[in-house]
Amino acid sequence: MARHLITSAIPYINGIKHLGNLVGSQLPADLFARYQRGRGNEVLFLCSTDEHGTPAELAAAKAGQPVAEYCAEMHEVQARIAEGFRLSFDHFGRSSSPQNHKLTQHFAGKLAEAGLIREVSETQMYSKADGRFLPDRYIEGTCPNCGYESARGDQCDNCTKQLDPTDLINPYSTISGSTDLEERETKHLYLCQSQMKDQLDAWIDSKTDWPILTTSIAKKWLHDGDGLQDRGITRDLDWGIPVKKGDEDWPGMEGKVFYVWFDAPIEYIACAQEWVDAGKGDDWERWWRTDKGADDVRYTQFMGKDNVPFHTLSFPATILGSGEPWKLVDHLKSFNYLNYDGGQFSTSRGRGVFMDQALELLPADYWRWWLLSHAPESSDSEFTWENFQQSVNKDLADVLGNFVSRVTKFCRSKFGEEVPAGGAFGAQEQALVEELATRIRAYESHMEAMEVRKSAQELRAIWVAGNEYLQSAAPWSTFKEDPEQAAAQIRLALNLIRLYAVLSAPFIPDASATLLAAMQTGDDNWPEDVPAALETLKEGHAFTVPDVTFRKVSDDEREDWQSRFAGTRD
Numbered sequence: 041m042a043r044h045l046i047t048s049a050i051p052y053i054n055g056i057k058h059l060g061n062l063v064g065s066q067l068p069a070d071l072f073a074r075y076q077r078g079r080g081n082e083v084l085f086l087c088s089t090d091e092h093g094t095p096a097e098l099a100a101a102k103a104g105q106p107v108a109e110y111c112a113e114m115h116e117v118q119a120r121i122a123e124g125f126r127l128s129f130d131h132f133g134r135s136s137s138p139q140n141h142k143l144t145q146h147f148a149g150k151l152a153e154a155g156l157i158r159e160v161s162e163t164q165m166y167s168k169a170d171g172r173f174l175p176d177r178y179i180e181g182t183c184p185n186c187g188y189e190s191a192r193g194d195q196c197d198n199c200t201k202q203l204d205p206t207d208l209i210n211p212y213s214t215i216s217g218s219t220d221l222e223e224r225e226t227k228h229l230y231l232c233q234s235q236m237k238d239q240l241d242a243w244i245d246s247k248t249d250w251p252i253l254t255t256s257i258a259k260k261w262l263h264d265g266d267g268l269q270d271r272g273i274t275r276d277l278d279w280g281i282p283v284k285k286g287d288e289d290w291p292g293m294e295g296k297v298f299y300v301w302f303d304a305p306i307e308y309i310a311c312a313q314e315w316v317d318a319g320k321g322d323d324w325e326r327w328w329r330t331d332k333g334a335d336d337v338r339y340t341q342f343m344g345k346d347n348v349p350f351h352t353l354s355f356p357a358t359i360l361g362s363g364e365p366w367k368l369v370d371h372l373k374s375f376n377y378l379n380y381d382g383g384q385f386s387t388s389r390g391r392g393v394f395m396d397q398a399l400e401l402l403p404a405d406y407w408r409w410w411l412l413s414h415a416p417e418s419s420d421s422e423f424t425w426e427n428f429q430q431s432v433n434k435d436l437a438d439v440l441g442n443f444v445s446r447v448t449k450f451c452r453s454k455f456g457e458e459v460p461a462g463g464a465f466g467a468q469e470q471a472l473v474e475e476l477a478t479r480i481r482a483y484e485s486h487m488e489a490m491e492v493r494k495s496a497q498e499l500r501a502i503w504v505a506g507n508e509y510l511q512s513a514a515p516w517s518t519f520k521e522d523p524e525q526a527a528a529q530i531r532l533a534l535n536l537i538r539l540y541a542v543l544s545a546p547f548i549p550d551a552s553a554t555l556l557a558a559m560q561t562g563d564d565n566w567p568e569d570v571p572a573a574l575e576t577l578k579e580g581h582a583f584t585v586p587d588v589t590f591r592k593v594s595d596d597e598r599e600d601w602q603s604r605f606a607g608t609r610d
């Protein structure tokens with residue numbers, strides 16, 4: 041039995057995420073976790089909320105809440121929505137957990153011992169009107185790189201260049217709008233990534249099976265310009281993990297916290313500790329410590345392309361630099377962006393569908409199917425309502441749903457609600473079984489390779505094969521001439537419904553559960569042997585005709601939703 045550690049990039053705490061965020065990490069990670077569990081492998085699937093940093097403080101201030109209270113509330117909201125989408129995390133943790141505080145301070149202490157942290161005195165923007173330093177997003181101004189006028193202190197949203205607040209032209213405070221800023225001296229810690237450049241470069245080179253999208257981003261950061269830069273890992277903020285060297289105070293760093301990007305990936309490990317402390321598991325080290333049993337673990341991370349530099353360089357620098365035997369990522373699956381109807385999803389402008397809204401319109405499976413079958417893998421992809429309607433109506437309602445409905449209803453009317461006896465498989469049935477065997481092996485190899493779209497295409501082809509068989513075997517005609525043969529055809533088709541439920545579970549878990557319940561079986565074993573799998577439900581096995589598996593999206597609904605989500609959510 042293989043062991044899979046799977047993490048999804050952790051969603052930021054300030055508000056409900058849109059569908060583009062969902063398909064960029066959590067959803068494909070869930071697909072992979074469900075698939076590996078379905079194959080009988082041992083899986084630990086972890087995700088958390090990313091709670092520190094200035095955006096959390098700003099969002100809490102806007103909501104009129106203390107930041108800790110705001111984060112606790114939003115964590116519950118995100119956990120509930122994740123459950124609504126059937127994201128099957130073994131634990132959904134919090135980067136603000138005591139476990140992560142301790143572990144982050146531990147890593148900082150180890151890195152300091154290894155000589156990989158240096159203290160830097162630097163000038164930082166201080167706002168006299170606000171009476172505080174203005175880190176990151178508390179400051180905006182004109183990007184020195186592209187001239188964009190609302191560049192944030194940490195990054196320009198227009199050209200994606202990483203910035204320091206002091207780089208900005210015409211800077212102003214986002215708290216008060218004040219331009220009465222001055223540079224003042226303050227001290228910060230830097231992670232000496234530049235010292236680890238060769239080690240990281242060699243490690244990336246060893247990952248020959250990683251997608252080009254992933255390695256090219258890492259290589260760019262390693263080699264462009266002056267090469268990999270040291271990175272500030274502390275901030276002048278109240279909300280965050282206090283800067284400590286292990287358990288000890290860090291002289292001169294009083295009142296400062298670690299930068300959110302330092303502690304967020306460490307939460308992947310802390311989350312496993314939270315999983316144990318919540319009583320859901322009993323040994324987290326066998327997943328994370330190569331000296332304590334994690335040697336045979338395959339660790340896969342899922343994330344959007346904007347997170348790749350931190351996962352290929354900064355987090356590995358933290359782990360390698362500690363000199364301790366922590367598990368490093370084996371495979372990193374990154375995604376491009378999902379755009380929305382001719383533009384971008386926008387949280388600030390409320391453009392596009394957000395996760396809570398999606399679930400109010402339709403059950404999770406509809407969204408899961410569309411998003412995964414259109415995952416932005418090789419390039420950005422686009423959500424349009426026309427495409428969504430077409431995909432739901434065709435793939436889910438016409439192909440899968442219709443197959444289930446025709447087979448079960450026909451059987452009920454001619455043979456009753458049990459698997460009919462009699463007849464034998466002929467050449468046509470043999471051909472179908474062979475085609476399915478080939479396609480299922482292809483489906484497995486796409487899933488193993490985390491080729492999400494190809495997996496969806498193959499699954500759709502597996503559904504189509506059943507439909508085409510039904511169309512050509514036409515048991516409703518056969519029945520008039522040869523009821524025994526029609527019985528054999530329907531017996532195969534009923535078994536096919538169970539097979540579809542098993543194969544489709546990673547994509548559409550609710551429908552899968554409904555179909556298994558309708559077939560009155562708990563046998564969800566993976567079809568290692570396809571011919572045998574198609575004889576699981578024996579003659580006389582009772583079933584029920586399920587309600588409509590998937591309904592169609594009407595033109596009226598499509599038009600209504602299109603205008604409703606065009607922008608201006610408050």
Ligand SMILES: [Zn+2]
Nearest residue numbers: 183186196199
């Ligand atoms: Zn810019």
